[in-house]
Amino acid sequence: MESIKNKIKEIKITEKELSILSLIEINSFNTNGYLPNKEEVFKEFNSATIDKNISACTLAFSPNYELNNDIKNYQFNNEITLILNDKKVGKITQATTFDNDKAYTNIFSANTCKLDKELNPCIAGKVEIFNNEFKKVKTTLNNKIKKNNAKKITALILNADPITRAHERMLRWTIDKADLVIIFVVEGYDTNSLNFQAKKECFEYYAKNFLPLERIFPVYLKNIDLFSPYLDPNYECLLASSFGANKLVIGQNHQGLGLFYDNNLAHTAIDELSKKTGLELIVLPEFVFCNKCNVMVSTKSCPHGAHHHIKYRSSMIREMLHSGLIPPTVLVRKEISAKLLAHLHPNRFKNVQMIYDGLFPSNGIIEKRSDEDLYKELITLYQTSYMI
């Protein structure tokens, strides 16, 4: 009796783990709603040739060491309750355990470095999440697919960090060629990445004002850093396919999948997966602003060469925004820059109203102006050419 009493019946999980478990429950990674056992973890692995630049990544789930301490030598109950911030959020049934293999990263802690002592055993079993946010998203998406009678469904993974004119081009190109476009908005992976909420607000603003909403379906993947450049890109394909897409669009310079695909090193893995999931991959050329053509071009279609090309480099644009500079409007739409500057530099001005009223003529009605309003009007004024 004593030994039963001492069995692990619940484990604490993080928000990020909950997000990934929620995706696993709705079969986003081809495991039928199960966390794989040892044999399956490695079977899944062997099917892909892994590029030496990209860490092999498994679906092995090992309870978080910081939250659960060392539970290496414990027996586990066959039903384990999942706890997030003292709340029961789900369970794993038919649970079994196996030893953690430190040679491989897993998608639950892909970007963290683990020490030997911090390796709890992995748990396999059927995942059940009580209030699965992604399940609802998928139901809404399925309804939309049915309602629109959408046949050509394309997925696009967007790390709009921030959303640039090149992203806009990619989106429009994709929408033109599909009945419905599923846009997965993912977390940034750089140290100066934008906060997810700010990114989401910018994308929502852009979509609402500039895209045909009936032809797009955004999915916000908060807390999931599956899509960092050094990870196995197979999960992106599985995810897109599981949400009903039959095509996946990637930018040529999309780190992760693009790198994987372009280097030809592991071409076979992607081809194999593409065959298995029935997903067609479309690699778009890189878009740049050409100062000779004076317009956005693809590097393939412009003859002027790299010395005339301004690249849409997100890290550079973020650095400008973090420093308080307004990125050129050929790179980022003014409404987006205004939103992000206001978000990144709160309470910057002693008297924003005074600057606003001084610069911009009004019809006499005094309206309270925000930092965002000021940036937006300033950008318009900066674009005004001056002639005598």
Ligand SMILES: [Zn+2]
């Ligand atoms: Zn050109």
